Amino acid sequence: MKRILIPLAGLCLLTACNPSSHQQTEKSVTQTVNTDSIQVVHGQLIMGHEAYSFTPDADTTAYWVIDKSGDLKKRYEAVLPSDAKPYTAIPAKLKVRIQGPSSEGFAAEYAGVMEVMEIEEVGE
Incomplete structure (x- = not known):
């Protein structure tokens, strides 16, 4: 059971640290602001x-x-x-x-x- 949980936890951490997901969030927020x-x-x-x-x-x-x-x-x-x-x-x-x-x-x-x-x- 531990053999499965440790790699799974590591995969979750790596996915959360993916910078492309943060860029997408910032991009969508920027698009909703109607400036100028x-x-x-x-x-x-x-x-x-x-x-x-x-x-x-x-x-x-x-x-x-x-x-x-x-x-x-x-x-x-x-x-x-x-x-x-x-x-x-x-x-x-x-x-x-x-x-x-x-x-x-x-x-x-x-x-x-x-x-x-x-x-x-x-x-x-």
């Missing part, structure tokens, strides 16, 4: 001193927001109630380019980055 794509998204926008984030509706993933025009911050502040607490979420509909994760600053704490291409609605 432009799309229109609706969700919750939060802007503050240390946060520019957007969480799409029906999702729990928060993205760092980049708005090179500066218009998004102005529109966010314009619809924010006067008695709003810091980092209040406001509904927004944005046309964005979804990018991969960042390694810089506060953006590194988020799953990815959304670059705003067009502002469709804020606070509606």
Whole structure:
């Protein structure tokens, strides 16, 4: 019985250490991430001193927001109630380019980055 178990255990260990199985797993995970794509998204926008984030509706993933025009911050502040607490979420509909994760600053704490291409609605 031991003669069969020892070679069988060794075979199982060698199979588990096969790097090609790990590469296949990494490849399939990479293919499911849709980065650098432009799309229109609706969700919750939060802007503050240390946060520019957007969480799409029906999702729990928060993205760092980049708005090179500066218009998004102005529109966010314009619809924010006067008695709003810091980092209040406001509904927004944005046309964005979804990018991969960042390694810089506060953006590194988020799953990815959304670059705003067009502002469709804020606070509606």
